[in-house]
Amino acid sequence: MSKKLIGLFVLGLLAAGLLFSFTGFSGFDILPKAIENFSQTNKRNQDQKERIISHFAVLSDTHSDTANTKKAVQKAKDLGADYMILLGDLTTVGTIKELTEQKKILDSSGLFYKTAIGDHDLWQSGKENFIKVFGPTYESFDRNGIHHVLLDTSDTNIGVGKEQLNWLKNDLIKNKDKPILVFMQLSLYHPTNPRTIWEKNGVNPPIKKEAEEVIKMIGEAAVKGVFAGDHHFSSSYSEPTTGIRMRVVGAVTGDRNLQTPRFDLVSVFEDGNFEIKEIELED
Numbered sequence: 001m002s003k004k005l006i007g008l009f010v011l012g013l014l015a016a017g018l019l020f021s022f023t024g025f026s027g028f029d030i031l032p033k034a035i036e037n038f039s040q041t042n043k044r045n046q047d048q049k050e051r052i053i054s055h056f057a058v059l060s061d062t063h064s065d066t067a068n069t070k071k072a073v074q075k076a077k078d079l080g081a082d083y084m085i086l087l088g089d090l091t092t093v094g095t096i097k098e099l100t101e102q103k104k105i106l107d108s109s110g111l112f113y114k115t116a117i118g119d120h121d122l123w124q125s126g127k128e129n130f131i132k133v134f135g136p137t138y139e140s141f142d143r144n145g146i147h148h149v150l151l152d153t154s155d156t157n158i159g160v161g162k163e164q165l166n167w168l169k170n171d172l173i174k175n176k177d178k179p180i181l182v183f184m185q186l187s188l189y190h191p192t193n194p195r196t197i198w199e200k201n202g203v204n205p206p207i208k209k210e211a212e213e214v215i216k217m218i219g220e221a222a223v224k225g226v227f228a229g230d231h232h233f234s235s236s237y238s239e240p241t242t243g244i245r246m247r248v249v250g251a252v253t254g255d256r257n258l259q260t261p262r263f264d265l266v267s268v269f270e271d272g273n274f275e276i277k278e279i280e281l282e283d
Helices: 003-026 030-050 066-078 096-108 128-134 162-174 205-220
Strands: 052-059 083-086 112-115 139-143 146-150 180-183 225-228 235-238 245-248 262-269 274-280
Touching: 052 066, 066 096, 066 262, 066 274, 096 128, 112 139, 112 146, 146 162, 162 205
Parallel strands: 052 083, 083 112, 146 180, 180 225, 225 245
Antiparallel strands: 052 262, 139 146, 235 245, 262 274
16 A cells, blocks of 8 residues: 555544544534535425426527527427516517517417517617517516516617606515516626626716616615626626626527527526526527
8 A cells, every 4th residue: 555545544544533532522413414404405405496486488689580589489388488588689670570570489489478679679760660569668567476577778878768767666666575587688787798788889877877776776676686688698697786696698599699599497486586597509
């Protein structure tokens, strides 16, 4: 036996001796306690998984890629998603034709869905075409005990706007006793990527102030999570002043995508916390 192995063996014996000496002296049995804690943690995790109250898909940036939109929608159904939320940029330039093509795919799925508006959806007509095809650019709804808020962060020149801010404030107050999740296209904050509503086209101080106001509102409302798109690259992080979980969802489109096309599958538990699973689209 080598000197190194002998040394390791001796160290192991010394460590075991110290452990049992401590156990005998203190009456505190470390190993069973560690095993018990591990078992309790596993049991809590298992119990939590059994208390899933909602299971839904979040899709972003389809950009008129009809083939990938169909793939994503079908995969969401196959994986048991109860409904879908889309984060905007459904189209390339926001024509009625493009919007209608995407709507037909979503309607044919048979799943309930809601969609936010993205900056690409504005290109031809501002918000007019989107409203004609999909309805309001911001709204909220309840499903499976969760309050979902879809915000309009599509316009880097206009920002969130006073009207939407007032609506959001009242909506959060009315639904303060429910778990709340918030969805949008351009994020309110990102630690490394400037593609936010207030800095995508150069830093805009008034719109930055609005974004900070929204962050404060959702922080005070104890919102469980915020989902955004636009980056064509997924990331997860926390907003530093509130600690709110933030998520940028990867893109469904294969065009200008920094990753394999993908979407998120979200499982929400009774306490409002949630898990995310990234689902990549197969060729």
